[in-house]
Amino acid sequence: MTKTKHDSVHIVFLTLFAAYLILLLKITVFRKMTHGVQSVNLIPFATITEYFQFIISGNRIIGIINVFGNILAFLPFGYLTAFVFPKMRKSSRILVLTAVFSIVIEVFQFILACGSSDIDDVILNALGGVMGYWVYVAMSKLLRPKKYAIYVSALMIISLCIGFYSFNNYSYSLPSPGNLHAFAESHNDTYIGANNGAYAYETAWFLILINKWNTIPEDYKLGLTELKNGQSVDMRIYPALQEMFDAARSDGVYPIVASGYRTSETQQNIMDEKIAEYIAEGYSDKEAIVRAEACVAIPGTSEHQIGISVDINADGVNSTGEEVYEWLSHNSYKFGFIRRYPENKTKITGVINEPWHYRYVGVDAASEIYDRDICLEEYLDEPLQVASNRMLG
Numbered sequence: 001m002t003k004t005k006h007d008s009v010h011i012v013f014l015t016l017f018a019a020y021l022i023l024l025l026k027i028t029v030f031r032k033m034t035h036g037v038q039s040v041n042l043i044p045f046a047t048i049t050e051y052f053q054f055i056i057s058g059n060r061i062i063g064i065i066n067v068f069g070n071i072l073a074f075l076p077f078g079y080l081t082a083f084v085f086p087k088m089r090k091s092s093r094i095l096v097l098t099a100v101f102s103i104v105i106e107v108f109q110f111i112l113a114c115g116s117s118d119i120d121d122v123i124l125n126a127l128g129g130v131m132g133y134w135v136y137v138a139m140s141k142l143l144r145p146k147k148y149a150i151y152v153s154a155l156m157i158i159s160l161c162i163g164f165y166s167f168n169n170y171s172y173s174l175p176s177p178g179n180l181h182a183f184a185e186s187h188n189d190t191y192i193g194a195n196n197g198a199y200a201y202e203t204a205w206f207l208i209l210i211n212k213w214n215t216i217p218e219d220y221k222l223g224l225t226e227l228k229n230g231q232s233v234d235m236r237i238y239p240a241l242q243e244m245f246d247a248a249r250s251d252g253v254y255p256i257v258a259s260g261y262r263t264s265e266t267q268q269n270i271m272d273e274k275i276a277e278y279i280a281e282g283y284s285d286k287e288a289i290v291r292a293e294a295c296v297a298i299p300g301t302s303e304h305q306i307g308i309s310v311d312i313n314a315d316g317v318n319s320t321g322e323e324v325y326e327w328l329s330h331n332s333y334k335f336g337f338i339r340r341y342p343e344n345k346t347k348i349t350g351v352i353n354e355p356w357h358y359r360y361v362g363v364d365a366a367s368e369i370y371d372r373d374i375c376l377e378e379y380l381d382e383p384l385q386v387a388s389n390r391m392l393g
């Protein structure tokens, strides 16, 4: 092999190595973590044992993803290190280097509170690194001429990176078993308990999901506060609402609560009016109901009925509706409110664009929902879907 060829091969692998490292750091350390999970496990094999319990108890995916995800993620590390640095071509050296690198990541995860720092991660990562090195050894023996090895490995590394990047996007909020309590707390959930890898949350009152598919629980307890203009809201959201309105006014925007708590009768009246409106427009009864239900919540499925949502409008004197909506869409999250039915999420929420409807979810959830441009359904589905699946499993 000529020198230039050798150089170009080296450059290809150096580039792959750099890209891989950036990706790895991005998803382990520099990721956007709003949950701020900070937990430590220094007992070797404690977490791995729990993962295997998950696999045995029927929650295979969780266990397998966590065990093999940790190994696979570091496979390219061992593999590429061997390619780039000839001096490192020894199992023991790769083992030490991977372990050290993994420890550094775990330490940063602890400092930045962006994951659980776990000795078991280091064990699995180091195993992955060594296995990556063995793949390198096998490849360099099996594949000749060398250029085949380059094609094959470039392909392999790229697909691995895509694989673990998408895996990460899909599952980064999965809690490790030893970390459930902290995780549940960081989501403002109450952690109820775990049994054989199954666990459950009780969602905080302000994260309750009310929509077409999730009706208000029959035993829901209301505690309302009446506003000056006669509207009522859940007393627990009142201070935040007040604070938000004060902030708006100090920015020269003057909102009012056009609609807060509604009884199921009020909600039914609104629905009836809307249906009548569509019928008057010439729609059939059936069509009118379908259309009305797309913009008015069916009684029992409106957040207004538990008082944690408000329709906000302008006072009509000092501000216009647009000014108020604009201000709210950029500032409400600071006070724990989200724009509940954004234009780009109508398929998920099942409700049309409502720039006036604001829902209290707490500052943490609201900030995350705002930052990630997601809706409440998306926010809750991530971990909670997993939790409910597990309870069934």
Ligand SMILES: [Zn+2]
Residues within 6 Å of the ligand: 304, 309, 310, 311, 356, 357, 358
């Ligand atoms: Zn509303």
